Amino acid sequence: MERREFIALGALLFSPLAHADPQPLRIGLTPTLLHERHALLARWKAYLEPRLGVPVSFVLRDSYSDTMDLIKQRRLDVAWLSDYPYVLMKPHVRLLVTPLKDGRPYYRSYLIVPARDKRTRSLADLEGKIFAYADPYSHTGYLFPRHELAALGKSPKSFFGRTFFTWSHRKAIEAVAQHLADGAAVESYVWDALAREEPRVTGGTRIVSRSREFGFPPLVTLKAFPEKTFQSLRRVLMEMERDVQGREILADLHINGFIPAKPDLYAEVESMARQAGRQDDGAGI
Amino acid sequence: MARVFDLSFRYKIPLWGSVLIAVVALTLTLSFMLQAHDDLKRDMLANSDNLGRVLVKTLYAPMLHDDVWRAYEIVKAPFSAGSPPGSFRAEGLILLDARHEVFVSSQPDSWPMRTPMARLGQAYARLDEKLRAAPKTMAISTEDEGVILLALPMISDDVDIGHLVLVHPAGFYWPRFRELAWRALLITGLVLSVLLPINWYWGRRMAVPVERLAERMDELGKLDPESSPSDDYPYRDELGRLFQAYNRMHAEMAEKATLEQRMVKADRLAALGRLAAGIAHEINNPLGGLMTSLDTVKLHAAPDPVLDRFLPYLERGLAQIRDIVAALLVETKARSRPLAAQDIDDVRTLLAQEAKKRDVEWTWDNRAGDASGLPATLVRQVLINLVLNALQAAGVGGHVLVRCVGSEAGLKLEIENDGAVIPDELMKNLFEPFTGLNEEGHGLGLWVTHQIVEQLGGGIHVESRDGRTRFSVELPKGDCAWQPSASV
Numbered sequence A: 001m002e003r004r005e006f007i008a009l010g011a012l013l014f015s016p017l018a019h020a021d022p023q024p025l026r027i028g029l030t031p032t033l034l035h036e037r038h039a040l041l042a043r044w045k046a047y048l049e050p051r052l053g054v055p056v057s058f059v060l061r062d063s064y065s066d067t068m069d070l071i072k073q074r075r076l077d078v079a080w081l082s083d084y085p086y087v088l089m090k091p092h093v094r095l096l097v098t099p100l101k102d103g104r105p106y107y108r109s110y111l112i113v114p115a116r117d118k119r120t121r122s123l124a125d126l127e128g129k130i131f132a133y134a135d136p137y138s139h140t141g142y143l144f145p146r147h148e149l150a151a152l153g154k155s156p157k158s159f160f161g162r163t164f165f166t167w168s169h170r171k172a173i174e175a176v177a178q179h180l181a182d183g184a185a186v187e188s189y190v191w192d193a194l195a196r197e198e199p200r201v202t203g204g205t206r207i208v209s210r211s212r213e214f215g216f217p218p219l220v221t222l223k224a225f226p227e228k229t230f231q232s233l234r235r236v237l238m239e240m241e242r243d244v245q246g247r248e249i250l251a252d253l254h255i256n257g258f259i260p261a262k263p264d265l266y267a268e269v270e271s272m273a274r275q276a277g278r279q280d281d282g283a284g285i
Numbered sequence B: 001m002a003r004v005f006d007l008s009f010r011y012k013i014p015l016w017g018s019v020l021i022a023v024v025a026l027t028l029t030l031s032f033m034l035q036a037h038d039d040l041k042r043d044m045l046a047n048s049d050n051l052g053r054v055l056v057k058t059l060y061a062p063m064l065h066d067d068v069w070r071a072y073e074i075v076k077a078p079f080s081a082g083s084p085p086g087s088f089r090a091e092g093l094i095l096l097d098a099r100h101e102v103f104v105s106s107q108p109d110s111w112p113m114r115t116p117m118a119r120l121g122q123a124y125a126r127l128d129e130k131l132r133a134a135p136k137t138m139a140i141s142t143e144d145e146g147v148i149l150l151a152l153p154m155i156s157d158d159v160d161i162g163h164l165v166l167v168h169p170a171g172f173y174w175p176r177f178r179e180l181a182w183r184a185l186l187i188t189g190l191v192l193s194v195l196l197p198i199n200w201y202w203g204r205r206m207a208v209p210v211e212r213l214a215e216r217m218d219e220l221g222k223l224d225p226e227s228s229p230s231d232d233y234p235y236r237d238e239l240g241r242l243f244q245a246y247n248r249m250h251a252e253m254a255e256k257a258t259l260e261q262r263m264v265k266a267d268r269l270a271a272l273g274r275l276a277a278g279i280a281h282e283i284n285n286p287l288g289g290l291m292t293s294l295d296t297v298k299l300h301a302a303p304d305p306v307l308d309r310f311l312p313y314l315e316r317g318l319a320q321i322r323d324i325v326a327a328l329l330v331e332t333k334a335r336s337r338p339l340a341a342q343d344i345d346d347v348r349t350l351l352a353q354e355a356k357k358r359d360v361e362w363t364w365d366n367r368a369g370d371a372s373g374l375p376a377t378l379v380r381q382v383l384i385n386l387v388l389n390a391l392q393a394a395g396v397g398g399h400v401l402v403r404c405v406g407s408e409a410g411l412k413l414e415i416e417n418d419g420a421v422i423p424d425e426l427m428k429n430l431f432e433p434f435t436g437l438n439e440e441g442h443g444l445g446l447w448v449t450h451q452i453v454e455q456l457g458g459g460i461h462v463e464s465r466d467g468r469t470r471f472s473v474e475l476p477k478g479d480c481a482w483q484p485s486a487s488v
Helices: A038-052 A064-072 A083-089 A139-151 A169-177 A188-197 A199-203 A227-238 A244-252 A263-276 B002-006 B009-064 B068-079 B122-133 B174-220 B238-300 B305-329 B341-358 B376-394 B424-428 B445-455
Strands: A025-029 A056-059 A078-080 A093-100 A109-114 A130-133 A162-165 A183-187 A205-210 A219-222 A257-260 B092-097 B102-105 B147-156 B159-169 B361-367 B399-406 B410-417 B459-465 B468-476
Touching: A025 A038, A025 A064, A038 A056, A038 A227, A038 A244, A064 A078, A064 A083, A083 A093, A083 A139, A083 A263, A093 A227, A109 A139, A109 A169, A109 A188, A130 A139, A130 A169, A139 A169, A139 A183, A139 A263, A162 B068, A169 A183, A169 A188, A169 A199, A169 A205, A169 B068, A183 A188, A188 A199, A188 A205, A199 A205, A219 A227, A227 A257, B009 B068, B009 B092, B009 B147, B009 B159, B009 B174, B068 B092, B068 B102, B122 B147, B122 B159, B174 B238, B238 B305, B238 B445, B341 B361, B341 B376, B341 B399, B376 B399, B376 B410, B376 B445, B376 B468, B445 B459, B445 B468
Parallel strands: A025 A056, A025 A078, A130 A162, A130 A183, B361 B399
Antiparallel strands: A078 A219, A093 A219, A093 A257, A109 A183, A109 A205, B092 B102, B092 B159, B147 B159, B399 B410, B410 B468, B459 B468
């Protein structure tokens, strides 16, 4: 039922209408949308198609892992992935561009608690409490807080009294705002966008701490993606900020533009992922 | 209380009817409302139960997968803003795990996750005991704790995985009930607003004739012969029969009263007649002597200035006494010639001057004939008296009708005028002497007329209404040789 009401980092991929156009470019969108915004995507599609000279279709899925599966099955050409899934998918994909947020290619993890909780100063204060994770493949909403706990010498498995997944950052924010959870870690990009669009939801929460910056979720292509198309796609995306139409679409996506993605942006999350390893897989579904 | 029973039927009947109608209507409404109250509560709990069972099915997967958020979204859904009002009155949902701790609830503030059910409140603790005593069953709490809890078991593969508890505020069915009750009262009000006026109308329809009958019965004592029998109630039910009986009684009493009045009047006139005749007789004898003596004095006494001066006074005084006595005696002695039609015409001729003087238009209808055998002088006197009275009463420009009709039975005289009617108080003593119907005569005219008619064995009566006054005299046939009795 809630699959409809849906959020940012959840994988938003629109099913390709394969039979409609001969060689459509299949793009899986992840981090940018707060809601299903078909009108926005239609505008983006209309913007991209004449510039690329190929039909474009969007593919949307409910969880990070679903999108990752689509990549593995080569049923996508391009995807907008969170950084952690990118690291996990690295063998299959190639970095295309990184969006700019406030002119910089970074985002953070916010530790949030209900607004009525005035006492919590750090993650350590939440021991024994109920904690909401966004998605087992989320960096800011899962990997980072667990990494922090490990750094504090706590076991992520036993530190909290109870944890659960909401499968999206927006819902994690709602879980905290409605006092279902005592805390959650969410993506700065989603919280900030939500604070602008639905301040009543974020008003129920308080940001306890902001993490250091991490590379913004990048757009990637399959390794096998043709070089020529790769280059023209990168150019079209990077030139979006130069015309009015493109800027309007970017503004609705709550970003400023794109720059070529560099692997060092994601070096840190890669090392965190390595540390987390596969040993705490159990926290997944 | 007695005062209530003393009230007029006019109020008592409608009041009783109203009280009965109101009591019946309110009793029906009340019993309907009680029934509706119970039904509503049961129906709404049944609704709740149904909804709970649907929810339970969808909650298995999240429970088994430990997916708190999915479960939360499911238990929250019935309370989201978009759900239709009135369909679901539970206040909240609590999903309990197998250990009877809150797995998730629709209101994390009131029922936080991981709280043991027993610690949520007394009602919850009691329900918890019930559930532990009989797991895998449905349970419902009593209403006395301010909440009604409905717990539905969740059993997977014969394993108890938890319960879904539906929390209803005590009296959760009240808003719906108020709606129903309000509508019921409205309808009752409408029914009453139709029935009460009808009842009031019927009550009055019944009461008013009874009241009027009672009033008439009260008046029966001081019976006014003029009061007409009642036609207030033209129907043939018991009340109608009462009215008929009343009317019969009224008519009989009125007749009796009239008869009595007439007898009293006749007695009085007869007594008066005897008295007047007696006195007149007694006066008449010395009067004759006085008159004779006066003549003797006039003829034979020596001229004397004093006598010359006072004799005329004496003479006039005695003449006046004689006239009055003569009138009282109803002198009828010598002239016993039978009446002829000509006699009536003579009276007309005699009074023509008077009629002209008074400027009265008159009409004569003389069919008296010559066979009545009545004494002419007396009939003429009666006719003269009545016509003179009529001329006087008609006044200037008035009309008088005189009709004399002879028949086998006798003679009938009718004298009619269109002058002022005779006032009631005068009517009672009309035929008594000195009643003074007018200022001109000595007040003996009608009395004398009455005396004569009585002596002739006839009757006289008067009708005076609607601007017409009619004297009717009926005389039986007499014989020519009729003589007045000596005593009169």
